[in-house]
Amino acid sequence: MVPRGFTVITIFVFAIVPHIQGFAISEQDGKISMRSSPFETALVTLQRQIGYNFQKISLLRRAMTHASFSEENNKALSILGGNIIDTSASLRLLKKNIEISSKEMNRRISEISKVESSCAADGLQLGLHKVVRVSPKTNSSAPAVVCGAFRAIFGAIALDVGKSDDAGSIFWAVHGGEVGGVMAI
Ligand SMILES: *[C@@H]1O[C@H](CO)[C@@H](O)[C@H](O)[C@H]1NC(C)=O
Numbered sequence: 558m559v560p561r562g563f564t565v566i567t568i569f570v571f572a573i574v575p576h577i578q579g580f581a582i583s584e585q586d587g588k589i590s591m592r593s594s595p596f597e598t599a600l601v602t603l604q605r606q607i608g609y610n611f612q613k614i615s616l617l618r619r620a621m622t623h624a625s626f627s628e629e630n631n632k633a634l635s636i637l638g639g640n641i642i643d644t645s646a647s648l649r650l651l652k653k654n655i656e657i658s659s660k661e662m663n664r665r666i667s668e669i670s671k672v673e674s675s676c677a678a679d680g681l682q683l684g685l686h687k688v689v690r691v692s693p694k695t696n697s698s699a700p701a702v703v704c705g706a707f708r709a710i711f712g713a714i715a716l717d718v719g720k721s722d723d724a725g726s727i728f729w730a731v732h733g734g735e736v737g738g739v740m741a742i
Contacts, residue, residue, distance in 0.1 A: 616713040638707075650666070699729050
């Protein structure tokens with residue numbers, strides 16, 4: 558009885574262990590290859606730079622994908638992000654001065670969110686031109702591309718959290734912190 562039990566266990570061990578090891582190794586390989594992909598590494602760095610860790614990293618991946626690269630791109634996220642920036646700027650301006658004129662308000666908002674000066678500059682400082690995925694024919698440093706990716710980050714955060722407040726706060730931290738402090742209100 559004992560030898561038979563032993564045999565059964567031995568067979569069990571020899572049959573199962575290689576599979577366990579094989580699984581562990583392929584899991585590890587999967588993680589290593591994910592880590593060594595320059596794009597995935599850049600996403601990790603970007604999250605550290607903005608001080609926000611995505612629950613759904615696929616949202617940041619999409620935010621860093623230009624329409625020239627894929628059907629699954631950042632165009633819609635960028636609209637949401639742009640609106641969050643404008644809303645958040647409006648709120649700050651009115652909190653500071655309820656008497657602000659509409660003209661001054663529009664001028665200040667565009668100063669904060671304009672493509673060429675502010676938005677693309679913020680994006681370049683984060684190094685988004687080196688992260689965003691574009692087609693080979695597209696210049697990833699073009700202001701519209703960098704700005705689209707920059708705005709899309711905040712759209713992606715809002716979707717990740719389920720509301721826009723945190724995205725607005727993170728925008729101010731990025732815009733008014735180490736990045737693009739000139740335009741801070
Ligand atoms: C890409 O765009 C940037 C910013 O507009 C420009 O300075 C650069 O010369 C462009 N590069 C090419 C290869 O067109």
